[in-house]
Amino acid sequence: MPGFTIRPERTDDTEVAAIADVVAAAFGSPAEAELVRRIRASENYLPSAALVAVSSDDGRVLGHVMVSHVGLRRPDGTLGSIASLSPLAVHPDHQRSGIGSALVHAVVAVADELGEPLVVLEGSPAYYGRLGFEYSVPLGISIHLPDWAPAEAAQVRRLANYDAAITGTVEYPPAFDDVT
Numbered sequence: 001m002p003g004f005t006i007r008p009e010r011t012d013d014t015e016v017a018a019i020a021d022v023v024a025a026a027f028g029s030p031a032e033a034e035l036v037r038r039i040r041a042s043e044n045y046l047p048s049a050a051l052v053a054v055s056s057d058d059g060r061v062l063g064h065v066m067v068s069h070v071g072l073r074r075p076d077g078t079l080g081s082i083a084s085l086s087p088l089a090v091h092p093d094h095q096r097s098g099i100g101s102a103l104v105h106a107v108v109a110v111a112d113e114l115g116e117p118l119v120v121l122e123g124s125p126a127y128y129g130r131l132g133f134e135y136s137v138p139l140g141i142s143i144h145l146p147d148w149a150p151a152e153a154a155q156v157r158r159l160a161n162y163d164a165a166i167t168g169t170v171e172y173p174p175a176f177d178d179v180t
Ligand SMILES: CC(C)(COP(=O)(O)OP(=O)(O)OC[C@H]1O[C@@H](n2cnc3c(N)ncnc32)[C@H](O)[C@@H]1OP(=O)(O)O)[C@@H](O)C(=O)NCCC(=O)NCCS
Pocket: 026, 027, 086, 087, 088, 089, 090, 091, 094, 095, 096, 097, 098, 099, 100, 101, 102, 122, 123, 124, 126, 127
């Protein structure tokens, strides 16, 4: 198993294609690769918070993660903006070697440096709980989940600028239309 390093993604055609291949292989469908493409093309894209894990041997892309902005409908009806981690993908040939965890730690650190108060996501409480995420609803942040997902799949990571007054319901921008 090769070592790996993490760096911001590049948006040249070769790397964009390599990322799409890894994301599609990880999810076994093209939808999440399309999500990555749409986020990148949107105003919600945070270039410094789109990261790749690359092989230390040959620079191949092994994994990818994105934090981007999504809406938060506040209790008073106004719409704010918060950070959301989606998607996270590690090539099937390179899973279970710490790449996913390292990508999450790295992208959370970037979000913290950007001054984001928190990061939300939909995902396994077992996986993300080990990475500092917690069930978001007790903190007043709701996410509409697919029927099959457990309620605790609504997760949040509190960052240095966390403020308990940030509450509401996540509203995904159009880039997410085909995956939510
Ligand atoms: C989820 C994913 C990113 C994890 O990447 P990874 O590099 O294999 O993760 P790590 O090596 O850091 O961690 C592996 C650990 O997480 C656990 N794990 C992996 N996927 C998991 C899941 N979906 N639910 C719960 N635990 C999971 C494994 O049990 C493993 O622990 P173990 O080896 O001690 O048993 C990767 O499996 C993947 O790309 N999956 C397909 C896409 C996906 O589901 N993305 C997440 C949706 S937000």
